Amino acid sequence: MPFNQKPQKFNATINTVEIGCGEKAIKLGGESVFPFYTFDGPIDNAPKVGVEISDLGLGDAVPGLKEFYGDAATPAEMAKKAEAMEGADFICLRLEGGDPNGENKSVEELVAVAKEVADAVTCPLVVEGCKNVEKDADLLAKVADALQGKNVLLLSAREENYKAVGAAAGLAYNQKVGAESAVDINLAKQLNVVTTQLGVKAESIVMNVGTAAAGYGYEYVVSTMDRIKAAALSQDDAMLQMPIITPVADETWNVKESMASEDDMPEWGSKEERGIAMEIMTASADLAAGSNAVILKHPQSVATISKMIKELV
Amino acid sequence: MALSGIQIFKMTPKTNCKDCGSPTCMAFSMKVAQGAVDISACPHMSEEALASLSEATAPPMKTIKVGTGDGEYTLGGETVLYRHEKTYVSKTRYAVSLCSGMDDAAIEAKLAEIPAVDYERIGERMYVEMLYVNYAEEAGQDKYVALVEKANAAGRTLVLGCKDPEVAKAALAVCKDGKPVLNGADASNYEAMNAVAAEAGVVLGVTGADLNELYDTVAALEKLGNKNLILDVGCASVKDAFAAAVQIRRAAVKDQDRTFGYPSLVNVAKLAQGDKYLQQALVSLFTMKYGSIVVMEELGYAEALPLFGLRQNVFTDPQKPMKVEPGIYPINGADENSVCLTTVDFALTYFIVSGELERSGVPCNLLISDAGGLSVLTAWAAGKLSSTSVAKFITEQVEDKIKCRKLVIPGKVAVLKGDIEAKLPGWEVIVGPLEAVQLVKFLKDMQG
Numbered sequence A: 001m002p003f004n005q006k007p008q009k010f011n012a013t014i015n016t017v018e019i020g021c022g023e024k025a026i027k028l029g030g031e032s033v034f035p036f037y038t039f040d041g042p043i044d045n046a047p048k049v050g051v052e053i054s055d056l057g058l059g060d061a062v063p064g065l066k067e068f069y070g071d072a073a074t075p076a077e078m079a080k081k082a083e084a085m086e087g088a089d090f091i092c093l094r095l096e097g098g099d100p101n102g103e104n105k106s107v108e109e110l111v112a113v114a115k116e117v118a119d120a121v122t123c124p125l126v127v128e129g130c131k132n133v134e135k136d137a138d139l140l141a142k143v144a145d146a147l148q149g150k151n152v153l154l155l156s157a158r159e160e161n162y163k164a165v166g167a168a169a170g171l172a173y174n175q176k177v178g179a180e181s182a183v184d185i186n187l188a189k190q191l192n193v194v195t196t197q198l199g200v201k202a203e204s205i206v207m208n209v210g211t212a213a214a215g216y217g218y219e220y221v222v223s224t225m226d227r228i229k230a231a232a233l234s235q236d237d238a239m240l241q242m243p244i245i246t247p248v249a250d251e252t253w254n255v256k257e258s259m260a261s262e263d264d265m266p267e268w269g270s271k272e273e274r275g276i277a278m279e280i281m282t283a284s285a286d287l288a289a290g291s292n293a294v295i296l297k298h299p300q301s302v303a304t305i306s307k308m309i310k311e312l313v
Numbered sequence B: 001m002a003l004s005g006i007q008i009f010k011m012t013p014k015t016n017c018k019d020c021g022s023p024t025c026m027a028f029s030m031k032v033a034q035g036a037v038d039i040s041a042c043p044h045m046s047e048e049a050l051a052s053l054s055e056a057t058a059p060p061m062k063t064i065k066v067g068t069g070d071g072e073y074t075l076g077g078e079t080v081l082y083r084h085e086k087t088y089v090s091k092t093r094y095a096v097s098l099c100s101g102m103d104d105a106a107i108e109a110k111l112a113e114i115p116a117v118d119y120e121r122i123g124e125r126m127y128v129e130m131l132y133v134n135y136a137e138e139a140g141q142d143k144y145v146a147l148v149e150k151a152n153a154a155g156r157t158l159v160l161g162c163k164d165p166e167v168a169k170a171a172l173a174v175c176k177d178g179k180p181v182l183n184g185a186d187a188s189n190y191e192a193m194n195a196v197a198a199e200a201g202v203v204l205g206v207t208g209a210d211l212n213e214l215y216d217t218v219a220a221l222e223k224l225g226n227k228n229l230i231l232d233v234g235c236a237s238v239k240d241a242f243a244a245a246v247q248i249r250r251a252a253v254k255d256q257d258r259t260f261g262y263p264s265l266v267n268v269a270k271l272a273q274g275d276k277y278l279q280q281a282l283v284s285l286f287t288m289k290y291g292s293i294v295v296m297e298e299l300g301y302a303e304a305l306p307l308f309g310l311r312q313n314v315f316t317d318p319q320k321p322m323k324v325e326p327g328i329y330p331i332n333g334a335d336e337n338s339v340c341l342t343t344v345d346f347a348l349t350y351f352i353v354s355g356e357l358e359r360s361g362v363p364c365n366l367l368i369s370d371a372g373g374l375s376v377l378t379a380w381a382a383g384k385l386s387s388t389s390v391a392k393f394i395t396e397q398v399e400d401k402i403k404c405r406k407l408v409i410p411g412k413v414a415v416l417k418g419d420i421e422a423k424l425p426g427w428e429v430i431v432g433p434l435e436a437v438q439l440v441k442f443l444k445d446m447q448g
């Protein structure tokens, strides 16, 4: 008696969202099965891997990153290198310098950086704000305007500023809207509901439902994503069928495992190796739980995660 | 198939004697059907009723034990596919692979690294739990048995990867007391392997060219009376291994197909041989999706730190909040004049912060207020960590016990500084760093 294989077939589908233009444009989502469950049905658009760069440059990055970017001095030069990184599908430019509690760069200055980067590369672009909700409302709207025609994804519209970011990106300038919520299925859904009520098409929204580094409250991340994919596919919940993007690097390079110096923790060995492992393992877990795209920093992590995706899809 | 309360009731003596603790046989039957009590609580069930009931009410996935003493691990026994439905019960266990085809120096080096990883994280000891000892035919039986003996001396629970019944028998002779797993049965050799495993009293690992072959082999082994099995998902490709791991678990738990109701073993050391980074990605994938034992080539600190953290998270009980008691925690021999730092009562935060404070060697008092067991930012966003909550805790529980009036607050809630100072006259509020790991330098600089 052979094994009675019972595929889980759903009549619902994750929305397909396209980012970028031309040959290198990418599609996120479009599947009717759980993450990597190709034995249940096809996954036409494999999950994608993005490379994070910042308007602030590299800061005190690990040697491998410094070596990779070499003499690239401006964000546009870095973007060119990032675009050529093995396994990279898109670039995520973070405009960290806009933070009023940090460098507080002006919106004009940052929009100019975004424009230079967009003009320097042909791969799809994601632009992330500085995380200050007021500043981002203004900044991301202006970036959306300046990059018209490039079909970029803007991160993020949040509960506090979705009106400004959503209206500019999703309605006025025809870009894609990233909807960011805090590790909770109800919050994710609520934000999608109000953003679509603004008039933004569901097919223009990508969700960032939050993440944590492995070991740091990560169980909530797993369960939030598991439940979102279940609701989207088995209950056909249209307000949770947006593909998921997860900025991984920002979480993983700031925890002790990746930050502690070798002098402080001699038995732990190479700091760079610790950081890479933390980035790879968190990204892999995010993809297993349901991310359709992950944003990473280190060339080794980008190559590895991209390889794993190719093996699985 | 799950039975209804009525079906179970029909098999009880229907005397309502109350010996089971339930008022009636019917009430008892309903509880059994819900899984709230075990059928054995009624002392008056007939043998045949018990036999048919225990088969029908048996859990979908068997619980298999391997190893002995401190190295005894429980595998399987899961009842759900997702952790939000119910807590996963048996953690993924990790094995480092050795092979008799490796040269002696490489083997020695690998064995020497095993004890290096050994630390505690939130009350749990983290270390390499198992060794996978692979048989390389060309190296011969003697070398293999010698390697098994050496690996056994390392004090970790063994998995023998060996498809040759004769060699397996010789290897088990030197290690069977440690209750290793013998992984090597397949469609071609299962009868002989079954005899070897049964004689040594160890768990048998089974594999197949595909899921159908595996299924048939398991069924054949069950027919021979062996239900002490682990299913090896195979090494043909990453894609096939993942498909097998998911479908085996899903068939058992969701579709109640008991032939696949066993724990699984995933050998990422073979799936991604020589590529330690891909192995890192895969060990995380198979921790999320249904690997009971995952074998890797390397498990040093770089791998262990994120991996054991991930496992600890994934296998926590969502019902049980991980909290510590609010109060004053003196560290490094602190007294009433030592500097104060404040944080929340979330266990993870407490363990991370107190660990760093200990590492600094600076005497200090860690003040933990009731924040509903949430992390710093979560508590702040939820209104459970505020200038009012901190000020109230300090006036009511700290001021009469501590003389020092310096308070360091977490960098992530720097915004609270002004309000806390306004509410706590006489106190100097200092904004600490964002991450606990930076506390060591911060405190030393503050002292100096």
Ligand code: B12
Binding pocket: A181, A182, A183, A184, A187, A210, A211, A212, A213, A216, A217, A218, A220, A251, B341, B342, B343, B344, B346, B348, B349, B352, B353, B373, B374, B375, B376, B377, B378, B379, B380, B381, B382, B408, B409, B410, B411, B412, B432, B433, B434, B435, B436, B437, B439
């Ligand atoms: C897991 C999680 C949850 C879990 C809670 C688990 C728990 N027990 O805390 C759940 C799902 C319940 C949750 C809920 C919410 N969450 Co939440 N959550 C997270 C998540 C993913 C991880 C938190 C975590 O465990 N961190 C690990 C611990 C160890 O960190 P920590 O306590 O901050 O400690 C570190 C430092 O602060 C420092 N430190 C700690 N103490 C001290 C002391 C001193 C003196 C110093 C110097 C340093 C220091 O050391 C530690 C290590 O470096 C974060 C996002 C993220 N990636 O961080 C969001 C996050 C914290 N949540 C957020 C929000 C908004 C919420 C909600 C309010 C959402 C809502 N509207 O319902 C709710 C509130 C909870 C409620 N009402 O019950 C936001 C907060 C936004 C903000 N900046 O204010 C975050 C940042 C997510 C986001 N990006 O939006 N959340």
Ligand code: SF4
Binding pocket: B012, B013, B014, B015, B016, B017, B018, B019, B020, B021, B022, B023, B024, B025, B028, B041, B042, B043, B044, B045
């Ligand atoms: S012990 Fe058995 S016979 Fe007595 S009431 Fe309970 S179920 Fe009925």
